[in-house]
Amino acid sequence: MLVPQLINGLTQGSLYALVAIGFVLIFGTMNLVTFAHGEVYMMGAFAGALAMTVWHLPWFVALAMGMAAAWVLGFLIEKIAFRPLRTAGHMPPLLITIGLSIILKDLAVILFGAENRPVPSIYEQTIRVAGIQISVLQIVILGVAAGLVVLLRLLIQGTKIGRAMRATAQDHEAAYAMGVNVHRVFSIAFALASCLGGAAGVMIGIYYNAVYPVMGAAAGLKGFAACIFGGLTSIPGAILGGIIIGVVENLTVQFLASGYRDVVAFLVMVIVLVLRPQGLLGRKLRTV
Amino acid sequence: MKEGIMKRRTLMRLLTVLGLAFLAAPSAWSAEPIHIAVSAPLTGNFAEYGQNWQKAINMAVEWINAAGGINGRPIEILYGDSKSDPKDSAALAQKFTSDSRIAAEIGDFSSTASMAAQPIYDRAGMVQLSPTTSHPMWAPGSPWSFGIVGTQAGEGPFMARYAIEKLGKKKIAVLHINNDWGIASKDYFIHAAKEMGAQILGVESYFETDKDFTAVLTKLRGLKPELIYVPSFYNEMALMSKQREKLGWTDAVVMGPGSLYSPKLLELGGSSVNGLYTSAVFFPNDPRPEVQKFVKGFEGKYKATPNMFAAVAYDAINLMAETIRKVGADRKAIRDELAKTKNFPGVTGKINFTERRDVIKDYRHLVVKNGQFTLFDK
């Protein structure tokens, strides 16, 4: 049962990673944390679920719609919570995002109801590889997560806006002086982060066959943990952090008990941070 | 100082009551309403169960009031949202018992929440009639506590007999929700199953908020059980079944108690819940007139078939109304009369309280076939 648990953990971890990358993009460029990320993920999940249940669209169209909805939502949140308070320090935007997360949760209850909304199953078959039964859906989810990471990498490494994002992350004033519209970069980074969160939401909805208004809380926490775990500003770190948390959780269920999964996952995170305060792949803070 | 606060509170309460009376004035009723409090999870993780209650109770009260109320007095329900959280249910108990208008209370949803509030109702001397609390230690805990859903002390052995004697499955794994209800449910089942000669291969638990069961299912699968017994609610069971199906685990039979019996299970679970065994105390297709009246009324009003949670709440409010009709709105008189209940025709079966103030239910063997609950007959 070890290999199936590893695959379970990898699948779940890959989705945590997508959420964690969002935190990295936002923290990396803007030096700010959002507490509404989990709710953006939830809204994306609902958009995807609606696409599949109401309009009966195929899952990849639902994925695209969930990502688009999350993109728009992220764009708006940045406009509402971050843009007007760019110079107000860390606290005000943080508090606003906490408020926004509550509003979004309640809004989802009003719009979609408090109950679980079912999401149709896809790829229910399993395949056998070397005697081990693997769910096709898990492979699909891993594929989607990996594909999105590759696309993100292409965007960040290979395009002008990606270069501007990196430059802004490294020195936003210098980037601004070079003529980069840093406000637009912030907007795009935030929307992109939200979009990845929305993708994770849609895929988790498909994976667990349910979306519900409070689903963002746990995902936001795990994603944030994975992001810290990986060193706050490192995308590979966030991916690694997400996967480690996912795998540790599932192994905990196998070898301890289901109830300890979150405890052990967060314990591992605390241990890593004690040993490496800069996170797994983070750099030590430069003393200036 | 303290006295000052008390006085101010009393004054505030007085003003509130006056204000409410003023607001309530333009009704056709000349008589004072009879107030019954309901402590239920209207929001939070169990919100949809609480909302099921609310629908059933509102409909029952509408009907009672339309038929002239209780001896000319209308019923008025005061809802309190406990989120089924023991802190909130206890706080609501304080609030309800100190409100002299309230004759009795219905609630709470989970055994944990009901038991946290129990000492407060006990001290104040107010009936706490829970539609769903089935922990065997609950109703005996106070002479003011009543349970009408039956207990796992009855249901556990019933399900064990179903699994072992009817289905012939002896290698069993258990996966239960980690709360008072789930633990008691599991304990009674395991105890009875072991006595019947079954082998319990493993016991796992999950939390109310869990949605991912792939890990725990993968673990249980490794034990190779013939049957998994899952004391849970229909939401988790639906998710669990779908995830089990996706993991390709099809060679074990799934069974769970009557809490699974809901149209929602079929809707959420789809084909993955085919072959699931459960039991029920409430059947929408039951031809008894009281059941059909309830089902038709509910379907007409809410465009949905009522589930077990709606049915027990409907029985609770009707039983309460009937009791008050006999003895009036006196808290003590209600308790004494309630304890004497004989053959009350509930939609979930006849209600006769045992000495412990709970009910022995008459369960039916069910199995899901082609997306429908059907009677198991073999």
Next chain:
Amino acid sequence: MLELRGVSTRYGPVQVLWNLSLTVREGELVCLLGGNASGKSTTMKTILGLVHPFRGEIAFRGQPIHRATPAQVVRAGIAPVLESRRIFPELTVYENLLMGAYTRADAAGIRQDIDRVYDRFPLLRQRRGQLGGTLSGGEQQMLAIARALLARPRMLIMDEPSMGLSPLYVERTFEIIQGLNREGIAILLVEQNANMALAIADRGYVLQTGRIVLSDTAQNLVNHPMMRKAYLEL
């Protein structure tokens, strides 16, 4: 070419520049001298559009730019060489150069210009794939200047290009500045190193606590008693 008239700038409630007027003519090399906290950097940021003055006007080639964004200022023809280089440490040398050309869309022209700065600074060609942060201070200064040139500027604004460099590189940097100026690029050189700056400048301004206290030709400034006392004989 560049004209500041009565410019006043503040950060929140703190006023930093007071009624500042300054001119740089076509092809001129002008230095702006001053000690720490004299307002030199703020003057530069105000010209570049990083902060906006609350009073006064700035014109570049006749166009008002005191309300312009940095992108508009760069497009108008002013490129910055920022204080302490401000190389993007985790972009490659090549990507740093591309950032200099951020406001341009002529891919072919950019490629050509990159080739040209590689010819001017052969070291950068060798290091083009290396991360900016791995270069030495002097090499970073070359990169910072090269990056500014990628904007095809008519004027360079340089903030303390000599700061933190070894004497060899300071000399090298000033030679480059002089060379660029000879090629027709106007330069506003913001410096603490008054000796070096006045040696290559046509004219100079002296800034003290946000106000211009002296302005004259470089030659006259070198001989000015106040200058000798305050800056040159340190």
